Amino acid sequence: MYQRIFKNVSFILVFFLMVLMAHAQTVPSPASYLGYQVGTRFTRHHQIVSYFNTVAQARPDMVKIMPYGKTYEGRDLLVAAIGLPENMAKLEQIRKHNNGYVDGSVTDLNQPAIVWLSYNVHGNEPASSEASLLTLFALVDPSNTKTKEWLKNTIVMIDPCINPDGRDRYVNWYNNAVGLQYNADPLAREHMEPWPAGRSNHYNFDLNRDWAWQTQVETQQRIALYQQWYPQVHVDYHEQGYNQPYYFAPAAEPLHEVLTPWQKDFQVQIGKNHAKYFDQNNWLFFTKERFDLLYPSYGDTYPMYNGAIGMTYEQGGISAGLGVQNEDADTLTLVARATHHFTTSLSTIEISAANKENLLKEFKKYYDNSRLGNASPYKTFVMTAKNQHALAALAHLLKKNNIQYGTYNGSFKGFDYASKKEAVFVNEGYTLAVNVAQPHGILARVLLEPITQVNDSNTYDITAWSLPYVYGVHGYASKEALSIQAGFEPNQSPAAPAQYGYLIPYNSFATAKVLAAILHKNIKVRYAEKAFTIGGRQYEAGTLIVLKTSNGENWAAETKAICDAAHVEAVPVASGWADKGADFGSPDVKVIARAPKVAMLTGDQVSSLGAGEVWSFFDQQLNYPITQLNYSNFNRIDILKYDVIIVPEGNYKDLAGKAVTEKLQAFVKKGGVLIALEGSVQQLASNTEWGIKMKEIPKSDKVDINQVSKYGNAVTDYLESSIPGAIYKVYLDETHPIAFGMGGLYYNLKQDMVTYEVSNDYWNAGVIKKDSHVAGFAGVKAKAALQEGVVIGVKEIGAGKLVFMADDPIFRNFWENGKLILSNAIFFNGK
Numbered sequence: 001m002y003q004r005i006f007k008n009v010s011f012i013l014v015f016f017l018m019v020l021m022a023h024a025q026t027v028p029s030p031a032s033y034l035g036y037q038v039g040t041r042f043t044r045h046h047q048i049v050s051y052f053n054t055v056a057q058a059r060p061d062m063v064k065i066m067p068y069g070k071t072y073e074g075r076d077l078l079v080a081a082i083g084l085p086e087n088m089a090k091l092e093q094i095r096k097h098n099n100g101y102v103d104g105s106v107t108d109l110n111q112p113a114i115v116w117l118s119y120n121v122h123g124n125e126p127a128s129s130e131a132s133l134l135t136l137f138a139l140v141d142p143s144n145t146k147t148k149e150w151l152k153n154t155i156v157m158i159d160p161c162i163n164p165d166g167r168d169r170y171v172n173w174y175n176n177a178v179g180l181q182y183n184a185d186p187l188a189r190e191h192m193e194p195w196p197a198g199r200s201n202h203y204n205f206d207l208n209r210d211w212a213w214q215t216q217v218e219t220q221q222r223i224a225l226y227q228q229w230y231p232q233v234h235v236d237y238h239e240q241g242y243n244q245p246y247y248f249a250p251a252a253e254p255l256h257e258v259l260t261p262w263q264k265d266f267q268v269q270i271g272k273n274h275a276k277y278f279d280q281n282n283w284l285f286f287t288k289e290r291f292d293l294l295y296p297s298y299g300d301t302y303p304m305y306n307g308a309i310g311m312t313y314e315q316g317g318i319s320a321g322l323g324v325q326n327e328d329a330d331t332l333t334l335v336a337r338a339t340h341h342f343t344t345s346l347s348t349i350e351i352s353a354a355n356k357e358n359l360l361k362e363f364k365k366y367y368d369n370s371r372l373g374n375a376s377p378y379k380t381f382v383m384t385a386k387n388q389h390a391l392a393a394l395a396h397l398l399k400k401n402n403i404q405y406g407t408y409n410g411s412f413k414g415f416d417y418a419s420k421k422e423a424v425f426v427n428e429g430y431t432l433a434v435n436v437a438q439p440h441g442i443l444a445r446v447l448l449e450p451i452t453q454v455n456d457s458n459t460y461d462i463t464a465w466s467l468p469y470v471y472g473v474h475g476y477a478s479k480e481a482l483s484i485q486a487g488f489e490p491n492q493s494p495a496a497p498a499q500y501g502y503l504i505p506y507n508s509f510a511t512a513k514v515l516a517a518i519l520h521k522n523i524k525v526r527y528a529e530k531a532f533t534i535g536g537r538q539y540e541a542g543t544l545i546v547l548k549t550s551n552g553e554n555w556a557a558e559t560k561a562i563c564d565a566a567h568v569e570a571v572p573v574a575s576g577w578a579d580k581g582a583d584f585g586s587p588d589v590k591v592i593a594r595a596p597k598v599a600m601l602t603g604d605q606v607s608s609l610g611a612g613e614v615w616s617f618f619d620q621q622l623n624y625p626i627t628q629l630n631y632s633n634f635n636r637i638d639i640l641k642y643d644v645i646i647v648p649e650g651n652y653k654d655l656a657g658k659a660v661t662e663k664l665q666a667f668v669k670k671g672g673v674l675i676a677l678e679g680s681v682q683q684l685a686s687n688t689e690w691g692i693k694m695k696e697i698p699k700s701d702k703v704d705i706n707q708v709s710k711y712g713n714a715v716t717d718y719l720e721s722s723i724p725g726a727i728y729k730v731y732l733d734e735t736h737p738i739a740f741g742m743g744g745l746y747y748n749l750k751q752d753m754v755t756y757e758v759s760n761d762y763w764n765a766g767v768i769k770k771d772s773h774v775a776g777f778a779g780v781k782a783k784a785a786l787q788e789g790v791v792i793g794v795k796e797i798g799a800g801k802l803v804f805m806a807d808d809p810i811f812r813n814f815w816e817n818g819k820l821i822l823s824n825a826i827f828f829n830g831k
């Protein structure tokens, strides 16, 4: 009997050991799978994906891969959910239950917390994806009993790489630059990454600025998955300059006032948990500095405004390669960088598991408050416009953020965004309304409120993004909750067939896209430079006129199809006779005889973000072809082949030099349109040939002995001239084609003190005046400098023109109301 029991026990033991060994064999460590220790080489993205898939195949009971799409360059995007087998068996139930906190349908806290770790959003901050391999293995490694304890209370979601295109751009370049041994000399080529660096995605977009706007495909697909889960904790992994130590939570001021005491306090607990491990290892770190929580489109703030504890962790390491000598005269290795990120990964899971109850309780409370509308002094936001297009675009953005909206047809008195005073709401024709009493009402408030209260102005990013301004629609905010009708659908009945011509009222970026599409079909388009009346209806300047004359057979069907698809109005007309104003044969009606050929400067010396915005705008938004020209080849390129050349923000060598100036001037004089953006305008202006003059910033040379700057006040002094990004109202010359469809006003994002002299030598198409500051921080010196000046100008030179814009009209491609101005500059040239 005894023997038999012993036999059975030993059989069970052997069986158990075999199972363990089978697992140990089938869950390879990163080193055994890759053939090298993590950090001793860079792991290419496809290897990361295949390691994750391999681990998931080995432990399907613990790891579930959720592919969520592809990058622009076709790389796989995925999140791995990791948990104990008993939790993974009911993963879908856990997800639904978690959503119950958001919509208020569940009350019990009886389930694991969700901890979401996002690695490598900036491609050339690559240590974190290496760390993700270690984190995954530590969670499933059967010999790691600690992680199994933590997993009783957590589901861990790992996105090993948010930005695979950027990562591989960096890694493939580094691999080809490094020799047999890495070179720690900071001057070595392997520490000097070429243009465009791997930080950004395919279109050179900073994906850590895109969470709320979702202009890029990586973000769109990731947020769709994120919104199925809504984690309680989210970490965004980064690297900073390699002379910096490690940064982790708690975050720096300014913090948005909607953040709850819990969201701030738990950051401290997390930070202290990390500090414990860093101290044990004598690793340096800093907290509470530099990385604030305000701009809503980061990987820390966006989760915060969605109820999570959102954090940024930063390891020193950009450009460090496999190893570099830093200021401390130490060699910083990729092994060390990955180890630090791995450490904070586990520490985050540990402290989250230990506080699971509180995490869920506070998460639930956050959404309970949001649904009650408690966290906003304004209870309803109402936007109104004369046409539906900008409102439809804004509704689309709200939808992408899970914010509910509707329309409003009543009357009330509230804060008027245009006058910045209390005023009676005036319905301009179409409305879009949002009540903050809804699950994502706090996020709605952050995005829609007219002024963001900033308790500290030393911020990392822009301080104003209020969507009614960004979209150029008239906003009102009510402190009383208004009753709104659910839903907003763009409706435009299809155009009736036309024999003679179509009139297309031109009033929005949607109509500019229609113009681009019609031209792209080789259909000639006319436009009215002045308003006219037909059939008792007034058509404003800029109205597009598509006529049978000089167009091919399909002009009408194609125009109708394009307008119908875009919900854009096209009115058939049977005659070229205008009841009032110019007939269609008048010189006041101009023709765009062919689609303009557009080129842009890019490459070295051009801001990669600035160039990326223009490129993405054409490819993804305007849907119009653009040729990218390398500025370094400029002297060899025949630019006369193009009709429009765009010069993005950049630090150009010789842009104002003799050779380049002569070439560009010849292009313009022959009828070309040169569009200079942001800093490139300053460089052109430095050559008097262009005849545009930057406004001098008033400064006093006298130094008052009682008011000299103090060393310790350096930051405050800097802030006086600082304007990280504020909204300024720009008065447009409504009679100029560049202002077509804008209604005379443009809300401009001002990020510096630069304006141009008011002049009779060019069209002062967009100017700021004393009352132009609308929202956002501007230091006293910056405010003083921005009292009056030209920010959009058009100078006619020979048969062509120079269009200059002091600021960025398509900032991160979400600055909606500038897109029409840039489109106008491209298409309306009056030739």
Ligand SMILES: [Zn+2]
Residues within 6 Å of the ligand: 122, 125, 208, 237, 238, 239
């Ligand atoms: Zn980063």
